Amino acid sequence: MSSLILASKSPRRSELLQKAGYTFTVRQAEGPETLPGGSAPEEAVQQLARRKAEEVLEHYPDSVVLAADTMISLDGRILGKPVSKEDARRTLEALSGRTHEVYTGAAVFTKRRKSVFFVKTEVRFCPLDTDLIQSYLATAEPYDKAGSYAVQGQGSLFVEAVQGDFYNVMGLPVSRLSRELRLFHIVPSFPPTY
Numbered sequence: 001m002s003s004l005i006l007a008s009k010s011p012r013r014s015e016l017l018q019k020a021g022y023t024f025t026v027r028q029a030e031g032p033e034t035l036p037g038g039s040a041p042e043e044a045v046q047q048l049a050r051r052k053a054e055e056v057l058e059h060y061p062d063s064v065v066l067a068a069d070t071m072i073s074l075d076g077r078i079l080g081k082p083v084s085k086e087d088a089r090r091t092l093e094a095l096s097g098r099t100h101e102v103y104t105g106a107a108v109f110t111k112r113r114k115s116v117f118f119v120k121t122e123v124r125f126c127p128l129d130t131d132l133i134q135s136y137l138a139t140a141e142p143y144d145k146a147g148s149y150a151v152q153g154q155g156s157l158f159v160e161a162v163q164g165d166f167y168n169v170m171g172l173p174v175s176r177l178s179r180e181l182r183l184f185h186i187v188p189s190f191p192p193t194y
């Protein structure tokens, strides 16, 4: 059976995969994350996931390589990670009181078989007051996250409703992914606790 490699520097992805019971090693892709201009979010996340998986598979051709990419979309406009505090502020103000979509694209590659898919989750934010946004921007939380918030952290204060897979918002649609990994003979283990 081939070993699983997670091609990601995201600590959230590692944590989710590990908690689901998978054994894997982490080897991150080094190439630039350039957004394919003009593409729809579902295309963009799948393309970036594919690129990261391809890069790492070149170095580990006998492994099963998993890569992912997460972006959010508001009114058809893609919002990735913030480039500055002002950018994060603008994003959170735009998300306030509205529903946006979170897309995660995932690629599972071996040299013989390649599978790419995406999962969409809708997130509705409550109306956010300026003080709350200001306090949040003073923390480290928004800056390495798509959409400038972490649903699993203090960003929970913003979230009114989630429709779809919560874990997809954190960066990995674990359940859908597990069905895909099974096709590559990668299954989680369930260690007994007695």
Ligand SMILES: Cc1cn([C@H]2C[C@H](O)[C@@H](COP(=O)(O)OP(=O)(O)OP(=O)(O)O)O2)c(=O)[nH]c1=O
Binding pocket: 007, 008, 009, 010, 011, 012, 013, 028, 029, 033, 068, 069, 070, 071, 072, 081, 102, 144, 145, 146, 147, 148, 149, 150, 151, 152, 155, 169, 170, 171
């Ligand atoms: C919306 C949202 C995003 N995120 C995270 C998931 C991803 O790690 C990150 C989006 O950036 P990505 O570019 O998808 O991932 P990454 O750069 O962290 O890691 P790599 O490319 O090496 O795989 O935002 C949260 O943790 N919580 C959230 O609520």
